[in-house]
Amino acid sequence: MTLLRHYINGKWQESASGRVREIRSPHDQHVVVQATEGNLTDVLNAIEAAHTTFESGIFRSWSWQDRQSLLLRIADLIERDADIYAKAESGDTAKRLIEAEYDIADVISVFRFNATLKEPGHSVDIGRLEIESRIAYEPVGVCALIGPWNYPLLQISWKVAPALLAGCSFIVKPSELSPSTAVLLMHTLTEAGVPAGVANLILGAGSEVGTPLTSDPRVDLISFTGGLATGRAIMASAARTVKKVALELGGKNPNIIFADADIDAAIDNAVTAGFLHSGQVCSAGTRLLVEASIHDRVVDELVRRADEITLGGPDNEAAETGPLISEGHLNKVLGYIERAVKEGATLRVGGKRALAPGLEAGWYIEPTVFDGCSTEMASVQEESFGPIITVETFTTEEEAIALGNDTIYGLSGAVWSADLGRCDRVAAGLRHGTIWINDYGPYRPEAEWGGFKASGVGRELGGSGLHEYLEAKHLWRNTSPGRSGWFRDSGHP
Ligand code: TXE
DSSP, rough: EEOOEEEEEEEEEEEETTEEEEEEOOTTTOOOEEEEEEOOHHHHHHHHHHHHHHHTTTTTTTHHHHHHHHHHHHHHHHHHHHHHHHHHHHHOOOOOHHHHHHHHHHHHHHHHHTTTTTEEEEOOOOOOTTEEEEEEEEOOOHHHHHHHOHHHHHHHHHHHHHHHHHHHEEEEEEEETTHHHHHHHHHHHHHHHTTHHHTEEOOIIIIIIIIHHHOOTOOEEEEEESSSHHHHHHHHHHHTTTTTEEEEEEOOOOOEETTSOOOHHHHHHHHHHGGGGGGGOOOOOOOOEEEEHHHHHHHHHHHHHHOOBBBBBBTTTTBBOOOSSHHHHHHHHHHHHHHHHHHHHHEEEOSSSSSSTTTTSSBBBEEEESSOEEEEHHHHSSSOSSSSEEEEEEEEHHHHHHHOOOOOOOEEEEEEEEEHHHHHHHHHHHSSSEEESSOOOOOTTTSSOOGGGGEEESOOOOHHHTTTTTTEEEEEESOOOOOOOOOOOOTTT
16 A cells, blocks of 8 residues: 655655555545655754755746646646546545546646736835835745645645745645655756755644644744634744744634525525535535515525535545545534524434445444524634535614624625625625625636734735745845945044
């Protein structure tokens, strides 16, 4: 069986710990691959490699154009190997192969989009002829790029592509549950010509190999996608050495349907928003807010549609969505279901582990709809990251906005209405990083992605995604130097 290894300073290495982790399919628990289990020694070696390489200037001295070309080569190589990538992604996560194929296509677009970004920099008019003032942008330094398991390579690509374009060195730490495609990426980066020591990879648990990445003084920036609790811990750890942080910490995303909306489209999108990838999506539309007058029609139809969803493993062509990532995650989501019932929500469909023939060995949960919910409920406030939609009702536009904002999160949301003026007012009132109007879910590499409030810090994608990896430097050049004349100087006439 293949053993996935660390990639440090251009060499594949087993962990100093000698330990091995089995990556098991969430569909049937078969061992997909084994991975070396990192420890502190491995992390320190990887940080040293990234630090030394950055200090050497070997990569940041490349021209911007050469790094743009590098990104295009990487995109071409991933495209060449797309089948291998998609199978590996689907193997670790048990998501359907077709979903993994979409993800890999998105990864390729992320590299291609970043290759279009021009080198930033501009002159500043100081108003003095003898002064040339210029703002230049330089790489931030050594970056720790920590990824989650729901879209393993895609989330890592949002970090790696701009880090490379900026000229940084980095250590990738994929989720211990889904490391395969990050390993493939290291092969691709090397084949594309990334110098040894620029791109390093550490495998292992967050507590053991993630924590030292967030506290080492040689790391300048942490870009993290994952859960809120881990994000808080990372931010606190980063504070000690004043690292920059870019955090994407999920959401509790309102999907608001007004009575004058295209109801058929709104319901169909609500089903996708809540149950795609079994709800393991940071922008999942988990909070359905429905205008009271259409409540019964919308909820009855939502329940009917949820009940029809076919669950199944990566090789089941009839399957529409797959299992949750792990037993621990399954139990967490089941806990939210239990809590919602105790809190008085009305269970309309689903609500339990799916144990139909062929699913028994997997971490499947039936698509679940709770009606009669309110914002005091934990199931409405906390991110379950499972296939659960909670339904609340409203009667006015103001109430819809207030409910949509009644969350500590602020990642995304949607509004459905035929009245475009109302759509714009609601979109302006919602404090979330992305708002879809009469649509749900699309994101583009060209457009900034990230959250207000507890959904995170900073942005990925778009031009802002690159700027996370750059430091602005002001260069002031005096072409006609003179004395400052501030302090009295008795020796000067
Ligand atoms: O995530 P963690 P978990 C949410 C979702 C889910 C919850 C917990 O609600 O139920 O997070 O999931 C690494 N220092 N999201 O426990 O712990 C870890 O090894 C440094 C939302 O799987 O956040 C992995 O690589 N790193 C989300 C990564 O952090 C640490 C996607 C994410 O793991 C660390 C996934 C530490 N102390 C889950 N502890 C989104 N925003 O899309 C862990 N890690």
